[in-house]
Each structure stands twice: as C-alpha cells, then as structure tokens.
Amino acid sequence: GSGSGGAVSPGSRGSAVLSPPGTPAGRMGAVVPPSSSPPRKESPYKDPFLSSSTLGTPRRGAPEPRPSQDTAVEGIVSTVQAEAAAPSSGTEQVWYVKDTKIWGTEIDVTKFSQQAYEFLTEFRLPGVAEAHYPMLMEKVRREEALTPTVDFNVDAQHIAQHSEAMYKAVVRFPSEAILLLDVTVNQYYRDKLAQLKERTSEVVYFVTRVFNLKDTKAMRELGPAHIDTLVKIKGMVTRVSKIIPEMTVAYFRCLECFDSVRVRPHKGRITEPHRCTNCQQPGTYMLQHNLSEFEDKQILKVQEDPEAVPEGETPGSVTVTVFGNLVDFAVPGDRVVVTGTYKCAGVRTKSTQRSLKAVFKTYLDAIHISKVQSAMIHGDGADGDGAAEYHSRFDESQAMGTDDVKVFDEEEVQGFCELAQRPDIYQLLAKSLAPSIFAMLDVKRGLLCQLFGGTNKVWQRSRVRGEINVLLCGDPGVAKSQLLSFVHKIVPRGIYTSGRGSSSVGLTAYVVRDADSGELVLESGALVLSDKGICCIDEFDKMTESTKSVLHEVMEQQTVSIAKAGIIATLNARTSLLAAANPSESKWNRELSLVENLKLEPTLVSRFDLIYVLIDRVDEKVDSYLASHIVNLYLEPGQSAPADSE
Numbered sequence: 001g002s003g004s005g006g007a008v009s010p011g012s013r014g015s016a017v018l019s020p021p022g023t024p025a026g027r028m029g030a031v032v033p034p035s036s037s038p039p040r041k042e043s044p045y046k047d048p049f050l051s052s053s054t055l056g057t058p059r060r061g062a063p064e065p066r067p068s069q070d071t072a073v074e075g076i077v078s079t080v081q082a083e084a085a086a087p088s089s090g091t092e093q094v095w096y097v098k099d100t101k102i103w104g105t106e107i108d109v110t111k112f113s114q115q116a117y118e119f120l121t122e123f124r125l126p127g128v129a130e131a132h133y134p135m136l137m138e139k140v141r142r143e144e145a146l147t148p149t150v151d152f153n154v155d156a157q158h159i160a161q162h163s164e165a166m167y168k169a170v171v172r173f174p175s176e177a178i179l180l181l182d183v184t185v186n187q188y189y190r191d192k193l194a195q196l197k198e199r200t201s202e203v204v205y206f207v208t209r210v211f212n213l214k215d216t217k218a219m220r221e222l223g224p225a226h227i228d229t230l231v232k233i234k235g236m237v238t239r240v241s242k243i244i245p246e247m248t249v250a251y252f253r254c255l256e257c258f259d260s261v262r263v264r265p266h267k268g269r270i271t272e273p274h275r276c277t278n279c280q281q282p283g284t285y286m287l288q289h290n291l292s293e294f295e296d297k298q299i300l301k302v303q304e305d306p307e308a309v310p311e312g313e314t315p316g317s318v319t320v321t322v323f324g325n326l327v328d329f330a331v332p333g334d335r336v337v338v339t340g341t342y343k344c345a346g347v348r349t350k351s352t353q354r355s356l357k358a359v360f361k362t363y364l365d366a367i368h369i370s371k372v373q374s375a376m377i378h379g380d381g382a383d384g385d386g387a388a389e390y391h392s393r394f395d396e397s398q399a400m401g402t403d404d405v406k407v408f409d410e411e412e413v414q415g416f417c418e419l420a421q422r423p424d425i426y427q428l429l430a431k432s433l434a435p436s437i438f439a440m441l442d443v444k445r446g447l448l449c450q451l452f453g454g455t456n457k458v459w460q461r462s463r464v465r466g467e468i469n470v471l472l473c474g475d476p477g478v479a480k481s482q483l484l485s486f487v488h489k490i491v492p493r494g495i496y497t498s499g500r501g502s503s504s505v506g507l508t509a510y511v512v513r514d515a516d517s518g519e520l521v522l523e524s525g526a527l528v529l530s531d532k533g534i535c536c537i538d539e540f541d542k543m544t545e546s547t548k549s550v551l552h553e554v555m556e557q558q559t560v561s562i563a564k565a566g567i568i569a570t571l572n573a574r575t576s577l578l579a580a581a582n583p584s585e586s587k588w589n590r591e592l593s594l595v596e597n598l599k600l601e602p603t604l605v606s607r608f609d610l611i612y613v614l615i616d617r618v619d620e621k622v623d624s625y626l627a628s629h630i631v632n633l634y635l636e637p638g639q640s641a642p643a644d645s646e
Contacts, residue, residue, distance in 0.1 A: 106172075134192070182208045230339065240301075253291075256284045299321055322366045527554050594611065
C-alpha cells in the first residue's frame with residue numbers, strides 16, 4: 001500500500017520495487033528485511049493509491065481524479081527519490097531503488113515526472129520569451145477562480161516537440177502517463193505559483209486534458225491493437241444519453257463496530273470488503289449511499305462523417321463515455337473531434353450470471369472533446385499572448401493547424417475587413433457561390449441569404465422564425481442537385497438526404513431500445529440533427545404523403561412533437577429547409593400552376609419563402625455561352641466564361 005514505507009507493488013499504477021542488494025524481492029507492497037524463504041505464491045498486487053483498508057484501483061475514465069489519488073502518486077515519487085538519495089549507515093541494511101517502472105508499461109516514474117516538469121517549465125511558443133504553460137496555468141486559474149476543479153488543456157504536439165519519447169509514452173500508456181502528468185501539474189502549481197501569489201490555502205485541482213494528436217484514426221480502423229492507447233477520432237454525434245450518476249467512492253460502514261472504509265471502483269465494479277478491518281467480523285459491511293461520492297456520466301454515440309465513408313459501405317459508430325465537465329458539452333448533430341482512451345469491457349451472458357462472453361464490447365473513454373464548426377474561421381490575433389486557443393474549456397479546435405481549421409494571419413484578416421467595406425460585397429459573394437454553375441445569379445442570391453439566415457422576432461405572445469426555406473423546381477438537368485451539394489459542403493451543420501430514401505421517422509425522430517440500459521430512447525432524425533443549420537432534401541417530389549405531412553410543423557413552428565411508446569417530447573428543429581423537386585410530367589408545363597406541376601399540397605408550398613422555377617430554355621446564344629463555360633472549366637487557369645451580363 002502507499003503507507004508502507006513508500007514501496008509499492010509492480011502490478012499497479014505508479015509502482016516501484018525497493019529491495020536490498022543481492023536478495024529477492026520480498027512481499028510486494030511492503031519493505032521487509034532480507035529472508036531466505038521463497039516468495040509467496042499468492043497474488044501480490046495491491047493498489048498504491050489507497051490505504052490498506054480499501055480495495056480496487058482508481059480509473060482514469062473519470063476526468064477528475066480525487067485529491068487522495070494524486071497525493072498517493074506524489075508520495076510514491078517522493079519516497080522513491082528519497083530512498084534513492086538516502087545515505088547508508090555502517091550497520092543498517094542499504095536499500096536502493098531497483099526499478100521504478102510501472103508494471104506492464106515502459107514508463108519510469110522518476111524519469112517521466114522529470115520530463116513532465118521540464119516540459120512545463122521549458123516549453124515556449126515561437127516568438128514568446130516566457131514559458132507557455134505556467135503563464136497559461138495562471139490565466140486559466142484567474143478566469144475560473146470560483147471553481148475548485150480547472151480543466152488544463154495540453155497540446156500533444158507540444159509534447160512531441162519537447163520529447164518524442166514522452167509523446168509516445170502518453171499515446172501508448174495514457175492511463176498511467178496522464179495521471180502522472182496530473183500530479184506534476186498540480187505539484188508545480190502548489191509549489192511555485194501558489195507561493196508566489198500567496199494562495200497556499202487555496203484548494204484547486206487541475207485536470208489535464210491532452211488533445212491534438214498527430215494522427216486521426218478512422219472508426220473502422222480501430223481494433224485490438226489500439227486498446228488502452230490514446231486515439232483521436234472525428235465524427236458526428238447522433239445520440240446523447242441522459243446524465244447518469246456513477247459512483248467514484250463507495251462508503252461502507254460496519255453494522256457491529258460502526259467502522260467505515262472507502263472503496264474505489266476497479267474496472268467499473270465496486271468490491272465489498274468481506275471482513276471488517278476493525279472487529280474482524282465477516283459480512284458486516286453495508287453500503288451508505290448518502291455518504292458515497294458520485295460524478296456525472298454520459299454516453300454519446302459518434303458516427304463517421306459521410307465524407308469519410310468508403311464507397312459501398314455503411315457509416316461506422318463508436319460509443320463514447322464522458323465524465324465531469326464534458327457532460328452536456330455536445331448535442332446531437334455536432335461534428336466533434338474526440339481524444340480519449342480506447343477501452344474494452346466484458347459482456348455478461350446473462351444479467352444474473354457472472355460468466356462473460358468471449359467477444360468484448362469496446363468504447364472510447366473521452367479525455368478531450370472539441371467542436372469542429374466552432375472554429376472554422378479563427379483569427380490568430382484574437383489574444384495578445386497567443387494563448388486564446390488553449391485556455392478555453394474545450395474549444396481549442398486543433399490549434400496546430402489541421403485540416404479542420406484554417407488559422408488566418410493579420411494580413412488575411414485585414415483583407416477580409418477591406419472586403420466587407422466594398423459596396424458590391426453582396427454581388428461578389430453571390431458570384432462566388434458555386435462558381436462552376438453557369439449564371440443563375442438570382443438563385444445564388446437566395447441561397448446566400450439562406451446561408452446567412454434571418455433574425456428571429458420574438459414578441460410577448462408570439463414568435464416569427466428567422467430561418468429561410470427555399471424550393472428549387474423546374475426542368476431536369478438545370479443543376480438543382482449541384483446547388484444542393486454546394487450548400488451542404490459550405491454549411492457547418494446540416495444533413496443531406498433524398499426524398500425517396502427518407503421516411504417520416506427518419507426525418508423527425510424514432511424510438512429504439514438502448515442496448516446498455518434496455519430502456520426506450522429517442523433517436524434524432526435528419527431535421528433534428530440539422531438544428532440551427534440547413535437540411536437539404538433532394539427529389540422532394542418523390543416523398544410519400546406521410547413523410548410530407550411531418551414537415552408542416554417543422555417548417556413553421558420549428559419543433560418536432562413525438563408521442564409514441566410512452567415517450568412524449570417536443571424536440572427543437574430550428575432548421576432551414578432547402579429542397580429540390582422535379583415536375584410530375586418530367587418537363588415543366590407552363591400552362592399549369594406550380595402546385596399542379598409538382599403535385600404538392602398548397603399548405604406545404606406556402607411554407608417556402610423563396611421558390612425558384614428553373615426553365616431549360618431553347619436558345620442558341622445561351623447554349624453557346626453555356627458550352628463555352630463548360631469547356632473553360634477544363635482549360636488552364638486564367639480563362640473564364642463570358643460575364644453574366646452578356
């Protein structure tokens with residue numbers, strides 16, 4: 001245990017073995033004198049973070065380790081260093097550190113702690129004289145002065161620049177490495193910054209959240225080789241469970257002598273002590289729920305981006321478990337980048353039996369989450385010290401410049417400001433939308449207005465929506481579907497679907513049974529996932545009548561009402577609808593009205609704010625311009641099609 005002379009077992013995190021020279025190791029977890037007796041055959045593994053009266057090991061799955069946990073690790077590190085440096089007397093047995101590596105890993109406690117300390121004190125951003133992370137630590141603490149737990153974001157590529165070996169240790173053994181990083185950060189803050197700022201009595205704990213790994217793994221590539229390693233994935237959140245309280249410390253009290261012990265979970269299970277440590281009576285402990293400690297837990301389902309799915313395959317999904325401040329951070333429809341530990345858990349054959357299946361289920365234990373669309377445009381001059389992308393709660397959004405984020409310098413930002421002052425900015429942006437499509441300037445203006453959106457009007461007893469609904473209809477082959485594709489690529493939040501491949505529940509919400517809890521839960525449809533975005537529906541005229549009927553409420557009240565399987569709910573669907581439809585006779589009949597050509601209900605057509613009828617006119621001059629435009633797309637840069645005025 002942690003209280004037995006500083007020596008710990010090799011079977012637990014942060015363990016080290018202290019043994020006299022020339023003698024075999026004694027009983028693990030305690031320093032014993034040399035003995036000629038053979039080692040015990042019983043299992044020697046104990047938890048170094050807890051006292052001898054507790055069971056189980058703490059789990060890194062909770063992003064907020066308890067203060068007793070890091071205190072125990074500090075004791076391990078300090079004791080190992082003290083034992084290594086202690087002078088020996090003449091008659092006393094000389095003890096020295098034989099091995100300080102954590103059992104099952106390649107992490108040396110003393111070396112890794114020293115590397116982490118050097119990283120905190122020595123790493124500097126380009127062009128900045130002061131160390132980055134001490135300055136960031138003080139700034140984060142000043143902004144969140146009222147919270148006892150502060151999230152401290154560490155860029156993994158900064159670690160790689162400082163030490164490649166330290167980066168590999170964090171990626172290969174995140175459960176142990178990030179825990180030691182937590183201890184080093186908190187010890188540095190208490191020893192250095194707290195004394196300088198006279199905050200020695202302040203109770204604060206920094207939770208280290210590593211993000212921005214070098215490689216992004218595809219969900220379908222995750223396999224047994226990635227278990228218990230740090231991975232980064234990208235995808236869209238499709239389902240969010242309710243908040244679940246998970247027990248982090250179980251409080252047991254003896255019914256005979258009223259002695260109490262605290263037990264931490266081990267691999268998600270609480271083990272009740274069989275015998276009281278005080279009165280030695282078996283089976284006398286009872287769990288006290290009101291004295292136990294809990295933390296928030298939430299389960300997310302993240303699905304692959306449609307752009308990353310190979311041809312002919314269905315999108316894969318990964319279950320993500322979040323704790324603490326990450327709870328309620330992401331909602332269905334968000335595109336996120338998740339950094340966490342890939343883990344596996346056994347599945348029982350029956351709920352009443354302890355036997356497990358041979359096939360385990362996998363999940364991602366999230367350490368850091370960032371939203372992709374929140375920083376699609378990010379100026380580098382937003383903060384004077386260059387730390388704006390690191391001190392926010394979780395929205396660092398890949399500050400080192402990955403494919404998701406474009407960081408603009410001061411010159412480019414100045415160019416944007418000058419562009420905004422031009423009187424023809426509206427025409428310029430309209431021409432820049434879908435430049436490969438010839439003409440259609442009026443249609444592009446309407447789509448541009450839809451992308452920017454309107455303003456919601458709210459009075460005392462009424463509300464007028466600000467989302468703009470657009471319908472594109474007309475002859476086939478006039479680039480209606482191409483315009484939908486361009487808008488879907490630009491909009492940061494939205495879903496692209498087809499009329500024939502959509503159903504009423506697929507657009508709104510449907511009820512499924514949760515595989516973990518067995519309860520009936522709601523799965524969000526395309527319109528709910530496009531909340532505060534644009535939902536693009538192609539082949540709008542091919543939709544069934546039952547599917548069209550659900551759009552009346554969505555397009556005007558901006559909500560989806562569900563009353564099925566005992567679930568009564570109203571979901572937000574504040575989305576703009578962009579639909580493309582072909583006439584019922586394949587060719588637009590000018591003698592018929594819009595409703596007769598499309599065979600749509602007048603109540604549904606009236607909910608579209610902008611309706612564009614695209615006619616394929618037979619004109620030799622227009623066709624020649626269109627042919628020149630298409631040919632110029634394949635020519636060298638510098639040659640363009642005729643102007644729209646021509």
